[in-house]
Amino acid sequence: GAVVSQHPSWVICKSGTSVKIECRSLDFQATTMFWYRQFPKQSLMLMATSNEGSKATYEQGVEKDKFLINHASLTLSTLTVTSAHPEDSSFYICSARRQGPGNTIYFGEGSWLTVV
């Protein structure tokens, strides 16, 4: 079964509104989670690294005020797309690093966002 869960799996929102996507590690604590964005038939592009108890670090070109990331607990990171526009429509995927031998990374199932 999935060890990292995302919610919602898909969401439709109106332009100008904000939408929150949750990423949960189900059976381990994750001090670090990652958020990726993926357009159809393209690869995953790293947006930001979410660090528990501290500010997220964003990749170059990603607007931190647009994509708010909060990692309030060791099992939950949230990505909020603020003032969404149609060009924000995409597949958003999170991953969580499980500390231990190999520091294995587990991916969530992804969340489809459609902004109309």
Add this chain to the structure above:
Amino acid sequence: TQLLEQSPQFLSIQEGENLTVYCNSSSVFSSLQWYRQEPGEGPVLLVTVVTGGEVKKLKRLTFQFGDARKDSSLHITAAQPGDTGLYLCAGYNQGGKLIFGQGTELSVKP
């Protein structure tokens, strides 16, 4: 900047054919990973190669890590329609973040 270049980006073949996907970089990676992703789902890890020159087999899939640890390949023998999907190579950059190649969209027609 460490980049992973994947080729080809699209591949459409008939069932039973063989294929190879390449993942190249000008940088050395401590390890490389291969993922398979189906539409609307997260990527699923297939294999991690760690040692230069390493070859790993997973049923009809053969993964190779270059001697210099700058490149890797995925070879599929006798492809089946169930192999259809997006194949991604990935590696950890110097900042410890997992970065992906552009992906190879494979379509296997019956």
